[in-house]
Amino acid sequence: MSKWFYANIVLVGIAIWHVISKSSFSGVPIHLLAGLLGALFVLFNWTRQAVFSTIRNTPDRNVKIKLASLSKKIVPYHRWVGTLALVIIIIHAILVIHLYGFYWENPTFLSGFVTGIALVGMVTTGWLRLIKPSVKKRRAHIYFGMALFFLLAIHIIL
Ligand code: HEM
Ligand code: HEM
Incomplete structure (x- = not known):
């Protein structure tokens, strides 16, 4: 599998770990749950990049065929997964702003805001x-995707 595949898994892992560490016995805060769900949807779609680059680079014909038919099955869902990610992230942003206001001094808020803009670009393109x-x-669409991935990494790691 391509390096993008591992990068996606690592980022999902960090996101889950952060959300759990910010949760308490009374449950996961809803704004973080929305953020995590949005991140899962974005990274699910970004896995397309990993699949495409594996198809291009693998010498194994069987792997090529398997991945290409898997990718074909996912095509009809791709657009809706991406659009739903945007809707969920808008909810995440509304909940965050309700909670903290426009907290520009906070690096997580600022990076989240920029990541949100990249997601709008991604869905529009x-x-x-x-x-x-x-x-x-x-x-x-691909350049917005690269930017989105790295901005998201910064947003989640900060
Ligand atoms: C989180 C949002 C999204 C991400 C991360 C994402 C990612 C990707 C990636 C990695 C590819 C393959 C790039 C290539 O062509 O080599 C792709 C293709 C494509 N995306 Fe998206 N995408 C997102 C949202 C959307 C949305 C909302 C639409 C709306 C229609 C869309 C339409 C397409 C189309 C038409 C293709 C080319 C067809 C295909 O690959 O089968 N994407 N996207
Ligand atoms: C693609 C877009 C986005 C995704 C996938 C996303 C995802 C996440 C995730 C998984 C978390 C929890 C992890 C952590 O706290 O380290 C989080 C936290 C946060 N996000 Fe986002 N986010 C996005 C966009 C935004 C936007 C647009 C804003 C602001 C307008 C924002 C503001 C915040 C803030 C302030 C926190 C920290 C909340 C707290 O600690 O209580 N995010 N985000």
Whole structure:
């Protein structure tokens, strides 16, 4: 599997660990649960990058065929998983702002805000690409994806 696959798993692990460590016996705070759910949806879609790059790089024809047919099965869900991620993250942001206000001095708030903008870019380029594909839009979707991944890592690790 490509290095993206492992990077995704590590990031999911860190996110779950942070959310658990910020929870108490009375349960997981709802704003963190929304953040975690959004992160899972984003990273599920980002795994497409890992699958595509494995298909490109593996010399094993059987692996190529297996991954390509798996990827085909997931295509119809991709757009809705991405859009749902955005809806969940908007809820996460509303709950966070309700709780702390616009807390610009806080690195987690600031990084979250920028990550949110990258997610809007990701979903927008995704829909534009689906409606009328072009090489430029494909590139934009992938570059937004890279930015989104690293911003998300900063947001979750801070
Ligand atoms: C793709 C977008 C986003 C994802 C996947 C995401 C995910 C998460 C996750 C998993 C956490 C819990 C982990 C931790 O605290 O280290 C978290 C916390 C937090 N997020 Fe986000 N987030 C996103 C966007 C945003 C946005 C847009 C904002 C602000 C407007 C924001 C503000 C915060 C804040 C302030 C916390 C810390 C809350 C606390 O400790 O009580 N996030 N986020
Ligand atoms: C969290 C949000 C999203 C992430 C992380 C994501 C990630 C990706 C990745 C990694 C690819 C493969 C890149 C390549 O072409 O080599 C891809 C392809 C694509 N994405 Fe997204 N995407 C997201 C949301 C969306 C949304 C909301 C749509 C809306 C329609 C969309 C539409 C597409 C299309 C049409 C393709 C090309 C078709 C295909 O690969 O089968 N994406 N996306």
